[in-house]
Amino acid sequence: MSAVDSLLRSGPAGAEAVVDAYRDRALPLVEQLAGKGFRDQWEALAGLGVLRLDPPEPEPGAPADAAAPGPVTRSLAMIEGIGLAGVDPGVVYAMASQVFGMEYPLRAALPAAAWQAVARIQDGGELLCHALTERKGGSDPLSMDTRARRDGDGYVLEGAKTFITAAPVADLALVFARTGEGRSPFSLSAFLFPVSTPGVTRAEAFAKTALPGVPMGELVFDGVRLPAGSLVGGEGSGLALLTSTTTWERALLLGYALGPMRRTLRRLTDWASERGHFGRRMGASHQVASRISDMALVLHRSRTLLYGMAARLDAGTPTRRLSVEAALTKISVSEDYVRLTEHATALSGVRAFIADSELPADLHSPMAALTYAGPNDLLRIGVAREFGLPVEN
Ligand SMILES: Cc1cc2nc3c(=O)[nH]c(=O)nc-3n(C[C@H](O)[C@H](O)[C@H](O)COP(=O)(O)OP(=O)(O)OC[C@H]3O[C@@H](n4cnc5c(N)ncnc54)[C@H](O)[C@@H]3O)c2cc1C
Structure with a gap:
C-alpha cells in the first residue's frame, strides 16, 4: 500500500x-x-x-x-x-x-x-433513473411543466425530462410531475414506472463531456397511462420526496470522487518523488511539496465530511434535519475535487492535456460536480436562508 x-x-x-x-x-x-x-x-x-x-x-x-x-x-x-x-x-x-x-x-x-x-x-439486472430536470432548467422544480392528470384510478403523464443520467439505458424511471397548480409545495407528485410503458420515448442522447462513461438522455411522455400504484407516497408529496432524494445525493453522491481523488494524489506524489527536474527531484521544491500537501488536505477534508454524513444517516438522523449539512458537504467536496484537479493539472504540465500520457487530467467531471445535485451558488443561498437571512433564489 x-x-x-x-x-x-x-x-x-x-x-x-x-x-x-x-x-x-x-x-x-x-x-x-x-x-x-x-x-x-x-x-x-x-x-x-x-x-x-x-x-x-x-x-x-x-x-x-x-x-x-x-x-x-x-x-x-x-x-x-x-x-x-x-x-x-x-x-x-x-x-x-x-x-x-x-x-x-x-x-x-x-x-x-x-x-x-x-x-x-x-x-443490477434493472437500472433506475431520477428524472427531474426539464430542458429549461433543473434548479427550480416548482416551475416544471411535466404534468400528470388524474384519469379514472390512475394518471396520464405528458411532458419531457431532459439531461437525465442513464435515461438511454434505464429500465425504471422515478419521474417528478405536476399534479397541482402554481408554486404550492404540494403541487408535485412522484411516479415510479417502467420506461417500457406505452407512450414513453427515449429521445435525445447527449454527447456529455463530463463523466462520459455513463450515458445521459431525455425521456418524452406522450399520453402515458400510469396506474395509481405508480404514485410514490401520496398525491402532492413529490416535493417532500425530492427533498429526501436530493439531501441523500448532496450528502453522499460525491463519494464517487474519493477513488479518483486518491488515485490522482498517488500518481502525482509518485511523479514528484521520482521525476528529475532542474538537476534534482521535482518533489524537492517546496512549492511542489506544498501543492501535494494541499491535495492531501482537500482529500482528507472530503473523506471526513462524507463519512461524517454516512455516520449521521446510519445513526437514523432524519434527512429533513440534514439538509444544511448535506448542502455544505456537497459544496465543500465538489469544490475540493476541483481544487485537487487544479493542483494535479499544474504539476502535470503538458501531460495533463495528452489523453494517453501518464498524467491525463479529467477537467470536465470535477467541474460538473459544481452543478448537479443543486448548483453550488443556489445551495449557498439555501444555507443562508436556513440561517434566517431574508434571501430568496
Ligand atoms: C453530470 C450531470 C448529471 C445530471 N444528472 C441528472 C439526472 O440524473 N436527473 C436530473 O433530473 N437532472 C440531472 N442533471 C441536471 C442537474 O440536475 C441540473 O443541471 C441542475 O439542477 C441545475 O440546473 P441547470 O443546469 O438548469 O442550472 P441553472 O438552474 O440554470 O443554474 C446555473 C447557474 O445559474 C446561476 N443562477 C441561476 N439562477 C440563480 C439565482 N436565482 N441565484 C443565483 N444564481 C443563479 C448560478 O450560477 C447557477 O450555478 C445532471 C447534470 C449534470 C451536470
Whole structure:
C-alpha cells in the first residue's frame, strides 16, 4: 500500500476494511471490462454487491463483527473502493447516484411490498433513473411543466425530462410531475414506472463531456397511462420526496470522487518523488511539496465530511434535519475535487492535456460536480436562508 493510501484513512475502522476489500474485488474487473459498454460494467459491478443496501447475512454461527460499519457507511466504502480500483468514474457516479439518490430514499418512502417489487434493482439486472430536470432548467422544480392528470384510478403523464443520467439505458424511471397548480409545495407528485410503458420515448442522447462513461438522455411522455400504484407516497408529496432524494445525493453522491481523488494524489506524489527536474527531484521544491500537501488536505477534508454524513444517516438522523449539512458537504467536496484537479493539472504540465500520457487530467467531471445535485451558488443561498437571512433564489 502506498504512503498516500496508508496515511489517509480517516474513515471508521470497519469502513477502511470494506474500501480495501472492494478495491481488491473490483481490480480484476477493471481489466476484464476495458472497452465494454456501460451496461456490462454496471452488471459486473452490481454482481459484487455494490448496489445492495443490506450487508450479506453472516455465516451461521459466525461471531458478530463488532467493527462492521453501518449500512450507509458500508455503501460509501464500497463506492470508494471500486473507484479506487480504477473503475470508470462515470459508472461509479451512476452507481452512487442510484444507491444514495434513489434506493435509500425509496426504501424509506415506499410501503414494504412496493419496495420489494422493485428491490431487484439492487442486483443490477434493472437500472433506475431520477428524472427531474426539464430542458429549461433543473434548479427550480416548482416551475416544471411535466404534468400528470388524474384519469379514472390512475394518471396520464405528458411532458419531457431532459439531461437525465442513464435515461438511454434505464429500465425504471422515478419521474417528478405536476399534479397541482402554481408554486404550492404540494403541487408535485412522484411516479415510479417502467420506461417500457406505452407512450414513453427515449429521445435525445447527449454527447456529455463530463463523466462520459455513463450515458445521459431525455425521456418524452406522450399520453402515458400510469396506474395509481405508480404514485410514490401520496398525491402532492413529490416535493417532500425530492427533498429526501436530493439531501441523500448532496450528502453522499460525491463519494464517487474519493477513488479518483486518491488515485490522482498517488500518481502525482509518485511523479514528484521520482521525476528529475532542474538537476534534482521535482518533489524537492517546496512549492511542489506544498501543492501535494494541499491535495492531501482537500482529500482528507472530503473523506471526513462524507463519512461524517454516512455516520449521521446510519445513526437514523432524519434527512429533513440534514439538509444544511448535506448542502455544505456537497459544496465543500465538489469544490475540493476541483481544487485537487487544479493542483494535479499544474504539476502535470503538458501531460495533463495528452489523453494517453501518464498524467491525463479529467477537467470536465470535477467541474460538473459544481452543478448537479443543486448548483453550488443556489445551495449557498439555501444555507443562508436556513440561517434566517431574508434571501430568496
Ligand atoms: C453530470 C450531470 C448529471 C445530471 N444528472 C441528472 C439526472 O440524473 N436527473 C436530473 O433530473 N437532472 C440531472 N442533471 C441536471 C442537474 O440536475 C441540473 O443541471 C441542475 O439542477 C441545475 O440546473 P441547470 O443546469 O438548469 O442550472 P441553472 O438552474 O440554470 O443554474 C446555473 C447557474 O445559474 C446561476 N443562477 C441561476 N439562477 C440563480 C439565482 N436565482 N441565484 C443565483 N444564481 C443563479 C448560478 O450560477 C447557477 O450555478 C445532471 C447534470 C449534470 C451536470
